[in-house]
Amino acid sequence: MKKDLLHIKREGLATADDLRGRLPDESTKKEGPYAVIECFEEIPCNPCVVSCRFDAILPFEDINDLPYVDFSKCTGCAVCARVCPGLAIFIVDESMQGEMGTIMLPYEYLPLPEKGEQVMARSRDGSELFPATVVRVLKGGKGKTALVSLEVPKESLQEVRAFSVIEDESPAFHSSETYDPDYESPVVCRCEGVDLNEIRDLIARGYKSVDEIKHRSRAGMGPCQGRSCRQIILNELARDAGVSLDEFEGGSFRPPASPISMDILAKGGEEDAENS
Amino acid sequence: MNSNRILEHPILEFSEGSDIPFSFDGKELVGKSGDTIASALHAAGVRVLGHHFKTGHARGFYCAIGNCSSCLMIVNGVPNVRVCVEPLKAGMVVNSQNDRGVLP
Numbered sequence: 001m002k003k004d005l006l007h008i009k010r011e012g013l014a015t016a017d018d019l020r021g022r023l024p025d026e027s028t029k030k031e032g033p034y035a036v037i038e039c040f041e042e043i044p045c046n047p048c049v050v051s052c053r054f055d056a057i058l059p060f061e062d063i064n065d066l067p068y069v070d071f072s073k074c075t076g077c078a079v080c081a082r083v084c085p086g087l088a089i090f091i092v093d094e095s096m097q098g099e100m101g102t103i104m105l106p107y108e109y110l111p112l113p114e115k116g117e118q119v120m121a122r123s124r125d126g127s128e129l130f131p132a133t134v135v136r137v138l139k140g141g142k143g144k145t146a147l148v149s150l151e152v153p154k155e156s157l158q159e160v161r162a163f164s165v166i167e168d169e170s171p172a173f174h175s176s177e178t179y180d181p182d183y184e185s186p187v188v189c190r191c192e193g194v195d196l197n198e199i200r201d202l203i204a205r206g207y208k209s210v211d212e213i214k215h216r217s218r219a220g221m222g223p224c225q226g227r228s229c230r231q232i233i234l235n236e237l238a239r240d241a242g243v244s245l246d247e248f249e250g251g252s253f254r255p256p257a258s259p260i261s262m263d264i265l266a267k268g269g270e271e272d273a274e275n276s
Numbered sequence: 277m278n279s280n281r282i283l284e285h286p287i288l289e290f291s292e293g294s295d296i297p298f299s300f301d302g303k304e305l306v307g308k309s310g311d312t313i314a315s316a317l318h319a320a321g322v323r324v325l326g327h328h329f330k331t332g333h334a335r336g337f338y339c340a341i342g343n344c345s346s347c348l349m350i351v352n353g354v355p356n357v358r359v360c361v362e363p364l365k366a367g368m369v370v371n372s373q374n375d376r377g378v379l380p
Contacts, residue, residue: 110285
């Protein structure tokens with residue numbers, strides 16, 4: 001991973017620095033809609049490049065490359081925004097006369113808002129900006145993401161990155177109402193039935209590594225082999241020590257990657273044969 | 277019976293599967309083709325798949341990808357089957373598991 005992207009992994013928010021090179025120049029902005037790709041995930045993912053019929057996303061040398069748009073070729077057709085699994089592509093149009101432009105946002109919730117509806121525009125960090133009007137809805141389905149266009153003042157087009165439906169009543173369910181931390185401690189290890197209080201108690205008593213906690217509490221020794229609890233225990237240890245997670249050893253981790261029966265280990269054979 | 281089944285989804289589409297009968301703790305239930313055991317139970321309204329052998333806490337459908345071992349059940353007499361990733365087959369006998377499991 002490039003070092004300049006590390007802070008996004010920690011904080012989850014792109015800064016103006018990170019967004020450099022993601023926007024067209026001022027004259028191109030006025031020519032028509034364009035795609036803004038706010039993708040910082042260097043992972044093997046390329047639907048945007050493959051789906052673009054205009055070769056407007058610079059070709060990858062490696063499948064882990066980040067996508068960058070060639071704005072001289074981008075038509076703002078939104079095909080890439082429909083297939084981006086990370087919902088990281090937005091179609092901005094500020095080519096029209098007047099104060100208002102539009103931004104098309106991916107939306108993977110139901111129900112979809114309707115054309116003309118007022119929704120709450122939100123920023124990258126999810127905070128409320130202002131109510132905006134839905135001007136177009138492209139339905140999702142068959143593996144494609146729904147897209148919703150909002151009418152937004154041109155000066156806010158690079159601020160709005162999400163929206164929420166404005167509800168008449170607040171949702172009936174709030175997790176804080178049903179969860180009482182004094183009453184019960186969250187489960188950390190589901191296999192061995194170890195809760196967070198027990199882990200914190202062990203840390204307070206001087207057990208300062210994943211393996212020590214594992215040997216005392218059995219957390220991580222059940223059928224899932226620590227896949228659910230290891231990261232939580234690491235977080236607790238790092239918080240206690242006041243250091244970054246990267247500085248902690250993850251403890252011993254041994255195969256098999258997935259639980260299989262001893263019968264198969266002993267005799268060999270295929271897992272599927274077991275239950276057929 | 278299938279009132280808890282997801283029929284409308286923002287991105288995916290599901291085709292209507294054929295019926296697959298199975299039993300859960302002696303009750304006769306019906307899943308759909310393509311179901312895992314856990315998805316068929318969830319659709320049938322079953323939320324408690326067993327109880328933890330040590331704490332006695334109810335265990336349910338949790339990670340749904342075969343990672344967490346919260347959904348271990350006894351299937352056709354075999355204990356510790358991760359029902360969230362085990363495809364449902366006609367006539368399966370599924371039972372709640374409340375202990376570490378006894379090998380057949």
